[in-house]
Amino acid sequence: MPERLSAFSVTRVNLESTTGPDIRDIPEAHLERALDLAGLVFHVKREDEKYKRDLELLRGCERIGAYDGEQLVGLLATLPFSLSVPGGELPCPGVSFVSVAPTHRRRGILSALLGELFRRCRADGRPLTALWASEAAIYGRFGFGNGTFAATVEIDSDRPLKLRIDPDPRPLRLLDADETVRLLGPAYEATRARRPGRPARSEEWWRRHWLVDVDEEDEDLSPPRVVALGEPGEEPAGYAVYRTKGGDDTEGTTGLVRLDELEAGTPQAAAALWRYLTEIDLTGTVRAWGRPLDDPLLSFAGDRDQVRVTGTFPALWLRLVDVRAALEGRTWSAPLETTLRVHDDRVPANSGLYRLRTTAADGGGSATGTAVGAAHDLHVDFVAEGEPGDAGEPDLTFAVRDLASCCLGTVPVSRLVRAGLVTEHTPGAAAALEAALATELMPHTVEEF
Numbered sequence: 110m111p112e113r114l115s116a117f118s119v120t121r122v123n124l125e126s127t128t129g130p131d132i133r134d135i136p137e138a139h140l141e142r143a144l145d146l147a148g149l150v151f152h153v154k155r156e157d158e159k160y161k162r163d164l165e166l167l168r169g170c171e172r173i174g175a176y177d178g179e180q181l182v183g184l185l186a187t188l189p190f191s192l193s194v195p196g197g198e199l200p201c202p203g204v205s206f207v208s209v210a211p212t213h214r215r216r217g218i219l220s221a222l223l224g225e226l227f228r229r230c231r232a233d234g235r236p237l238t239a240l241w242a243s244e245a246a247i248y249g250r251f252g253f254g255n256g257t258f259a260a261t262v263e264i265d266s267d268r269p270l271k272l273r274i275d276p277d278p279r280p281l282r283l284l285d286a287d288e289t290v291r292l293l294g295p296a297y298e299a300t301r302a303r304r305p306g307r308p309a310r311s312e313e314w315w316r317r318h319w320l321v322d323v324d325e326e327d328e329d330l331s332p333p334r335v336v337a338l339g340e341p342g343e344e345p346a347g348y349a350v351y352r353t354k355g356g357d358d359t360e361g362t363t364g365l366v367r368l369d370e371l372e373a374g375t376p377q378a379a380a381a382l383w384r385y386l387t388e389i390d391l392t393g394t395v396r397a398w399g400r401p402l403d404d405p406l407l408s409f410a411g412d413r414d415q416v417r418v419t420g421t422f423p424a425l426w427l428r429l430v431d432v433r434a435a436l437e438g439r440t441w442s443a444p445l446e447t448t449l450r451v452h453d454d455r456v457p458a459n460s461g462l463y464r465l466r467t468t469a470a471d472g473g474g475s476a477t478g479t480a481v482g483a484a485h486d487l488h489v490d491f492v493a494e495g496e497p498g499d500a501g502e503p504d505l506t507f508a509v510r511d512l513a514s515c516c517l518g519t520v521p522v523s524r525l526v527r528a529g530l531v532t533e534h535t536p537g538a539a540a541a542l543e544a545a546l547a548t549e550l551m552p553h554t555v556e557e558f
């Protein structure tokens with residue numbers, strides 16, 4: 110089927126230059142210009158430590174710019190991520206640094222930058238792209254759905270943490286930066302086989318993000334502390350990355366433990382780490398900002414007044430740039446035969462009729478980590494909108510953003526049917542698709558980028 114790449118929508122471009130924005134790569138020579146533009150819109154000063162770190166980060170990114178004449182007025186950068194999906198992983202550029210000059214806003218520059226990114230992704234076999242949104246209202250219109258959600262959790266640690274299970278009794282030890290990268294790099298990678306929605310991390314990522322001395326959002330926090338559970342010489346059974354801050358008697362505040370990441374192979378190991386965090390002297394609150402919604406802590410906590418979910422929020426926004434490749438790129442949890450109609454006004458080449466049929470993976474179906482049942486591979490027959498055969502009847506109709514919300518098993522299909530967003534033409538079709546999309550653990554993304 111010919112790709113209709115020229116049909117990517119770019120609307121309302123009205124610049125000083127009569128030819129519209131020039132969308133092109135930002136060369137190394139314009140790196141500081143690009144970061145100054147980002148600093149302008151995100152209110153970051155050149156003197157900030159973050160400016161220096163971001164310069165290095167931006168150097169390693171794909172950088173798409175919008176130029177009005179010779180002036181850089183728009184920036185979109187992508188980190189070269191690979192995202193865990195059920196049964197494997199897929200290339201998924203992580204969109205970041207999205208900035209449009211305040212003098213040029215609302216003239217279609219972001220639309221043009223994303224259109225160019227989608228075109229490039231389809232052309233070079235990157236079926237997904239993802240981002241964290243500065244504002245939740247922006248990205249749905251571009252076909253981004255909810256790839257993962259997260260919860261903020263707060264524990265009152267002025268009193269002993271009540272647990273309904275016995276914590277793993279093995280010793281805890283603090284790790285330095287080199288040990289962290291060496292021991293926890295592989296431990297984090299192992300979690301990706303069970304949790305969809307997690308980007309692969311390089312050693313550099315650990316050092317530039319979790320392990321930087323000064324926290325860019327709260328300079329009063331301590332440097333990062335890393336604690337691992339298990340005998341020295343053994344692979345850690347779990348770990349936590351956190352920072353602390355002392356309380357102030359005159360202001361009546363208690364000391365804080367701010368948890369960035371906690372991973373454990375068993376509930377007992379997780380319990381030992383949570384107990385450790387709540388027992389740190391001179392602190393009275395543990396605050397975890399981005400926990401998975403199915404965190405076992407929320408079940409094994411003995412007192413849910415002590416362990417409270419203070420909020421849930423959309424974390425990773427996911428875009429299926431190539432729907433067929435995205436669907437075929439994951440394993441499926443149950444046999445399925447169904448037909449979907451998908452509408453995508455930003456990437457029209459995705460619009461059309463998808464006939465989905467599973468076959469047992471590996472000729473027999475050994476279960477992979479994220480699958481709840483035996484793993485199934487998917488075969489898709491696609492008829493583009495307007496092509497012969499497109500008139501077939503679908504079982505379900507999706508807007509592409511809603512398919513993105515369901516694709517990793519994040520949002521149940523039936524919930525979107527009840528919300529009036531997905532149309533079920535064949536009774537039972539939503540339940541069947543939902544069962545085939547289900548994963549053992551909920552998708553979850555730890556890091557913001």
Ligand SMILES: CC(=O)SCCNC(=O)CCNC(=O)[C@H](O)C(C)(C)COP(=O)(O)OP(=O)(O)OC[C@H]1O[C@@H](n2cnc3c(N)ncnc32)[C@H](O)[C@@H]1OP(=O)(O)O
Nearest residue numbers: 150205206207208209214215216217218219220240243246
């Ligand atoms: C992944 C990340 O980096 S997230 C960070 C995003 N960047 C920021 O928040 C920095 C400050 N803001 C900006 O730089 C710009 O205002 C941007 C990037 C948010 C938008 O860029 P623009 O070029 O103005 O967007 P563009 O003109 O293409 O708008 C396209 C559509 O999105 C809508 N839109 C744009 N920004 C917003 C917003 N903040 N809230 C709601 N809708 C928005 C527009 O109204 C327009 O809607 P329409 O097509 O229905 O008319």
